[in-house]
Amino acid sequence: MESRITVSQSRPHRIVFANEKGGTGKSTTAVHVAVALAYKGARVAAIDLDPRQRTFARYLENRAETAARRGIDLPSANFAVYEGDVAGLEELTAKLGENADFIIYDTPGRDDELARHAATEADTLVTPMNDSFVDFDLIGQVEGETFKVKRLSFYAELIWEARMKRSRATIEQQRREMDWVVVRNRTGHVEARNMTRIEQALRELSKRVGFRVAQGLSERVIYRELFPSGLTLLDKGHLGELGTSHLVARQELRQLLQSLNLPAIAGAQAQLELA
Template sequence: MAHIIVVGNEKGGAGKSTVSMHVATALARMGHSVGAIDLDLRQQSFGRYMANRRAYVDRSDVDLPLPDYRELPDVSPDDLEPGENIHDRRLSTAMAELERDKDFILVDCPGSHTRLSQVAHTLADTLITPLNDSFIDFDLLARHDGATGKILGPSVYSEMVWNARQMRAQAGLKPIDWVVLRNRLGAQQMHNKRKMGEALENLSRRIGFRVAPGFSERVIFRELFPNGLTLLDLRDIGVTGMNISNIAARQELRDLMAELNLPGVPINF
């Protein structure tokens, strides 16, 4: 069975598509067979990122690893079982096709609550939740009293993950390994970083996730998207003199892949 990685939260602008692309292509570069699905049927940032990569490979002489990206298939309402949701069928059909020969399937979820996202979370072996390093995004996980620092209760997203865990337990599946990424870290605002770190560590023990460092805010990520490139592709496309920021970004990706602790993936690559 393929190991299913779901990248999800319910807030846009946290870097889900960037994380999805880099994790999927890093796994493909290591020789794993990787499938990929974008469940944001409206914006499709991850799907467009993949399409940009395919177009770049087709027009250049560079052979870059390409995950097997699939769009959700169309399903006729006449083919549904009584009471079956059409989106459930579309997702299950795509997953079944990919699971035949894939080591990993990466599913990128939209930045909102949808039926597809809800179902995808129940399928996750590993759940990656990128967060901007601010208390605005912390509110995605829990309600927080700014005066006392106390956690007042879980957010609707945390409750959705809890429900997904319960459904997996009832089905006899292994627990979700939930990893929260502190994404888009800035170089300044050390006091806020420390407070965010303390709040996340406290919350992680209460609702059961691991905290991992994600990507810092860097211009390079905006430059890579139009050609579907990632940090690990730079040498392949002829970039020889990488600056300190690019080197640091590559190390962040290596640290992320090690922190995910995916099956069959070495700590260093």
Template structure:
């Protein structure tokens, strides 16, 4: 493929599990034999970048080969996101971008170029308010919020630039295992809003202790067998959630299929961070 598929994880509200889902998506695609580049646009927090740095160190310490995306963290004072995306476009199959949890010019530039835009939200009206305001009496959507307008503007920029479209996916993270009244109301409001502003809703990942435990070593749910850790029932359930999440993204078939790992000049599949 001459042009990589660009997946951008973006949400101006922190704590939605954005970086965790971005890492798991990147590693899942790398595990499927795809060449993946990961760009962290949050040069201050660096959660996405540090996760993959930790992964590279684990590979080095253990000698266990783990599929690892090439990755770099972009400082807006030194890098231009459009240029870095263009740099990777013909080197890899997919580019994963994790954006800061705030309004940011670099993040907007990434969204304007996205093929798939993923907005993770916690399953609550607090997070839903980012994209749509809810009536406190009826729990019906009153109007789209500012972030929906940002995405609308980005879609217009993309269409004008190359005629392309941005597939907007709202990812419901931290779903409760027991369906509650609030969960039903959030689902109904999201369904109504999705028809008005044009996004798809898919289930994401539940709140699990294992995600916090995996970060220091840069591991994902897909790595437990490789490192000799036996998966419990909770881990099996979490992996199933991950499979359903990747399936829900509805990525092009050529991205999801199993294929031999391809090596590209300048692309460090082994996991070392790529110099800017």
């Protein structure tokens, strides 16, 4: 285990994975980011805000069971599942955040009061999406013939307003400005012309509302296969022999972490890279 990351701020850095549409790889991405930070020595806490699905929580429960069964150490996160009101969520956040450098929120794939609150309070907001105009519709609507962006969605307007409010309060509250990252997941089987149109629409919309675009995790069977054991692509030595596609997937995760631009030891971003 490497020396622990020290995030130079008074409160844990909030990383929120949010998308009102399901099936975008949100929980898988959140788990891999949490484990990656834990491997780097960061103290990671997490809150699963989807008590019905509990995908994030179940993944880490499976991970703990595997670690106990095999008698091995698997870096992980201190986590809780929450269902309640906003005040209670902030109380839980304060409790878990007392001994955390990062706190990760996995939100449900639907419109939800707690998800909206978590998103607007994020330091880093991660919105995974598939390369589809069905998913793009979450953040913006396009013309049917030209594919030009014609208006923002309610969700994009919500985040825009939250970012503007945060920007005005940043100095007074000693908080960093919100960094919104739209992550393009599952692009492996996307038709080239559609991919180009999505890229153009994202580029146009990003200029309007100020999000960044990052390449995420491709569609791979390995992610579904790892869920029952709670293992991740980072658990070298516990996965058996990996094929070329698995090594490529690990490189994708490394690039995603770099793209998130999270706080690192003494501000050195390179120390968040995976070995």
